[in-house]
Amino acid sequence: MSDNNLVSPNSAPHSDVEDIKRRSNYLRGSLVETLEDRITGSIPEDDNRLMKFHGSYMQDDRDLRNERHKQKLEPAYQFMLRVRAAGGVVTPEQWLMMDRVAQKYANGTIRLTTRQSFQLHGVLKWNMKSTIQEVNESMLSTLAACGDVNRNVMCNPNPYQSEIHSEVYEWARKVSSHLDPRSRAYHEIWLDGEKVVDSLEDGAEQEPIYGPVYLPRKFKIGMAVPPSNDVDVYSQDLGFIAIVEDGKLIGFNVSVGGGMGMTHGDPLTYPQVAKVIGFCKPEQIIDLAEKTVMIQRDYGDRAVRKHARFKYTIDDRGIDWFVNELSNRLGWKLEEAKPFHFDHNGDRYGWVKGSNGKWHFTLFIQNGRVKDDADYLLMTGLREIAQIHNGDFRLTANQNLIIANVSSHKKKKIEELIQRFGLTDGHHYSALRRNAMACVSLPTCGLAMAESERYLPTLLDKIDPILEENGLSEEDIVIRMTGCPNGCARPMLAEIAFIGKAPGKYNMYLGGGFSGHRLNKLYKENIGETEILDSLRQIMKQYAQEREIGERFGDYVIRAGYVKEVLDGQQFHA
Numbered sequence: 001m002s003d004n005n006l007v008s009p010n011s012a013p014h015s016d017v018e019d020i021k022r023r024s025n026y027l028r029g030s031l032v033e034t035l036e037d038r039i040t041g042s043i044p045e046d047d048n049r050l051m052k053f054h055g056s057y058m059q060d061d062r063d064l065r066n067e068r069h070k071q072k073l074e075p076a077y078q079f080m081l082r083v084r085a086a087g088g089v090v091t092p093e094q095w096l097m098m099d100r101v102a103q104k105y106a107n108g109t110i111r112l113t114t115r116q117s118f119q120l121h122g123v124l125k126w127n128m129k130s131t132i133q134e135v136n137e138s139m140l141s142t143l144a145a146c147g148d149v150n151r152n153v154m155c156n157p158n159p160y161q162s163e164i165h166s167e168v169y170e171w172a173r174k175v176s177s178h179l180d181p182r183s184r185a186y187h188e189i190w191l192d193g194e195k196v197v198d199s200l201e202d203g204a205e206q207e208p209i210y211g212p213v214y215l216p217r218k219f220k221i222g223m224a225v226p227p228s229n230d231v232d233v234y235s236q237d238l239g240f241i242a243i244v245e246d247g248k249l250i251g252f253n254v255s256v257g258g259g260m261g262m263t264h265g266d267p268l269t270y271p272q273v274a275k276v277i278g279f280c281k282p283e284q285i286i287d288l289a290e291k292t293v294m295i296q297r298d299y300g301d302r303a304v305r306k307h308a309r310f311k312y313t314i315d316d317r318g319i320d321w322f323v324n325e326l327s328n329r330l331g332w333k334l335e336e337a338k339p340f341h342f343d344h345n346g347d348r349y350g351w352v353k354g355s356n357g358k359w360h361f362t363l364f365i366q367n368g369r370v371k372d373d374a375d376y377l378l379m380t381g382l383r384e385i386a387q388i389h390n391g392d393f394r395l396t397a398n399q400n401l402i403i404a405n406v407s408s409h410k411k412k413k414i415e416e417l418i419q420r421f422g423l424t425d426g427h428h429y430s431a432l433r434r435n436a437m438a439c440v441s442l443p444t445c446g447l448a449m450a451e452s453e454r455y456l457p458t459l460l461d462k463i464d465p466i467l468e469e470n471g472l473s474e475e476d477i478v479i480r481m482t483g484c485p486n487g488c489a490r491p492m493l494a495e496i497a498f499i500g501k502a503p504g505k506y507n508m509y510l511g512g513g514f515s516g517h518r519l520n521k522l523y524k525e526n527i528g529e530t531e532i533l534d535s536l537r538q539i540m541k542q543y544a545q546e547r548e549i550g551e552r553f554g555d556y557v558i559r560a561g562y563v564k565e566v567l568d569g570q571q572f573h574a
C-alpha cells in the first residue's frame with residue numbers, strides 16, 4: 001500500500017480526472033458549447049468525463065470502427081444514456097416514454113441493466129438534449145446514473161412480500177435522493193433551467209455531501225430482503241440487509257466494501273465481498289449512508305483510479321478503522337449484526353400473488369435486451385401491456401422485468417397479451433439460462449475485450465445439450481459472462497463465469513456461492529469455445545454423478561478440487 005492512500009485528498013497527488021472535476025465548476029465544464037458544436041459528433045475528453053455525471057458515455061460503434069477508419073471517416077460517435085430509477089420501479093407511462101425515446105432517438109432497443117436502470121444506445125449528440133428532456137418530463141432522470149457519485153440504489157424488487165418490500169423500497173428512494181448531487185448544472189445544461197451564476201470561487205453553490213471534486217470513484221448501494229440476495233449485496237460498496245421480525249421491518253444489517261472490478265494481470269486490483277459490520281434502525285440509514293460516503297470522499301485514493309474504490313480504502317486501512325471512523329462521525333454505534341439467511345441471488349419467474357392481493361409476473365429477458373425480433377415481439381408486447389397496465393414495472397438486478405401490482409381483474413387481459421406475444425417466464429429454457437447474465441460488451445462498450453451479450457446465448461445453446469445428457473437441465477446454476485474484467489454482470493460471484501480476455505477468448509472461473517456470498521476462482525485462462533465446452537462436459541458429468549444431495553455446483557467444484565475456495569478478495573489471485 002502506498003502512503004498516498006493514507007493522506008487526505010487535498011495533500012495527495014491527483015489523477016487527471018480530479019483536475020477535470022475541480023475545474024468543472026460543479027460538473028458544467030464546457031458541455032453547453034461542445035454539445036452545440038455541429039462539426040463533430042463527439043465531445044472533447046474532458047467534457048466526456050463530466051458527461052458521465054449527467055448519465056451518459058460517448059461511444060462509437062466498434063463494429064464499424066475499422067471500416068470507417070479505412071474510409072478516413074471519424075468514428076461513428078454516439079452516446080449511451082443511462083436512466084435510473086431507485087429499486088428499478090417505474091410506471092407504465094414511464095415505460096412507454098422509454099419505448100418512445102428508444103425508437104425516436106436511440107437504436108430502437110431498451111437495455112435493462114444489472115443495477116435496475118435503463119440504458120439507451122446509439123443516441124447522437126444532436127439528439128441528447130431532447131432525449132434527456134423527455135426522460136425528465138416523465139419524472140425519471142439520468143443525473144448521477146454514472147460518474148464519481150452514488151449510483152442507482154438497488155433494492156429487491158419482488159413485491160410478493162408486499163409490505164416489507166414497499167417499506168424497504170421507500171428507504172431506498174430516500175437514501176437515493178439524499179445522495180443526489182445538488183449542482184444545478186444538470187438543469188442548466190439539459191433542461192434549460194435558470195443559469196446559476198455562482199461558481200466555485202464564490203462558493204455559493206455547494207455540494208454538502210460531495211464537495212467540489214465529488215468522490216474519488218463511483219459508489220454503489222444495494223438493499224436486500226432475505227432470503228433473496230438478488231441485488232448481490234456483497235458486491236456493493238454499502239449494503240443494507242433487511243431484518244424482519246414478526247412480520248415487521250426492524251432495521252438493517254450493514255455491509256461495506258464490496259466491489260467487482262479488477263484488471264487482468266494486476267494483482268493489486270481484485271474483486272471483493274462486503275463485510276457485515278453491524279445493525280441499525282431504519283431511520284438511521286440515511287445518516288449512515290451519508291457518513292460512509294463522506295469517509296470515502298475524504299480517504300479514497302484520488303491518485304490512482306484503479307485503486308480508488310471504497311473496497312481498497314477499507315482493505316488498506318482495516319475494517320476496524322472504518323467502523324471506528326463511522327461511529328465517530330455518526331456519534332452513535334452500530335448494534336451487533338442480527339442473524340439472516342440468503343438462499344439465492346436469482347429471480348423467481350412467472351406469476352406470484354403478493355401479500356397485498358395483487359399479482360406480479362416476472363418475465364425472462366435474455367441479458368436485459370428489450371427489442372423486437374422477427375419471431376419474438378418483446379418490445380411490442382410490453383408496449384401493449386404498458387398501455388393497459390395500471391400497476392408498475394420493476395427492473396430486476398438480474399436484467400429481468402416484473403409486471404407488478406396487477407389487479408385481479410386486469411390479470412386476465414395481461415395474461416392474454418403475454419400469451420399472444422409469447423412472452424416467456426423462461427420455463428422452457430434450462431435453469432442455467434434462467435440464471436444467466438451477460439454484460440453489454442460489444443459493439444458499444446469501449447472497454448470490451450470479447451463478446452458477451454451477443455455471445456452468451458449461443459454458448460448456452462451448446463451447453464444445454466451437456467446439461468441434458470447429465471440430467472441437469474433443471475438444476476439452478478448461476479452462470480455469468482462479461483467482455484472484460486470490470487465485472488458489470490458481477491461474474492466474480494457466479495458459480496461459472498467467463499471473463500473476456502481477447503476476441504473469442506475468456507478466462508473461466510468456478511466456485512462462486514449460489515446465493516452470491518462467495519467469490520469464484522480462476523480455473524482456466526484464455527480459452528476458446530472448444531475448451532470451454534470440453535471442460536464443462538467433464539465437470540458436469542462428474543457433478544451429476546458425485547454431488548451430494550442438495551449440493552450446489554459452486555460448492556461441488558471446490559469440494560472436488562477444481563478450484564480453491566475464496567473467502568476474501570485478497571486471495572482471489574493467490
Ligand code: SRM
Nearest residue numbers: 113114115117259260261438439440444445446486487488
Ligand atoms: Fe459497468 C464501466 C455497463 C454494472 C463495474 N459499465 C462500464 C461502461 C460504462 C464502460 C465504460 O466505462 O466505457 C459500460 C457501458 C457499456 C455499454 O455499452 O452499455 C458498463 N455496467 C454496465 C451495465 C449496463 C452492464 C449490464 O449489462 O447491465 C451495468 C449498468 C449498471 C447501472 O445501471 O448503473 C453495469 N458495472 C456494473 C456492475 C454491477 C453492479 O454495479 O452491480 C459493476 C461491478 C460492481 C462494481 O462496481 O464493483 C460494474 N463498469 C464497472 C467498472 C469497474 C469498476 C471498478 O471498480 O474497477 C467499469 C470501468 C470503470 O469504472 O472504469 C464499468
Ligand code: SF4
Nearest residue numbers: 439445448483484488
Ligand atoms: Fe464493458 Fe467490461 Fe462492463 Fe462488459 S464488463 S460492459 S465489457 S466494461
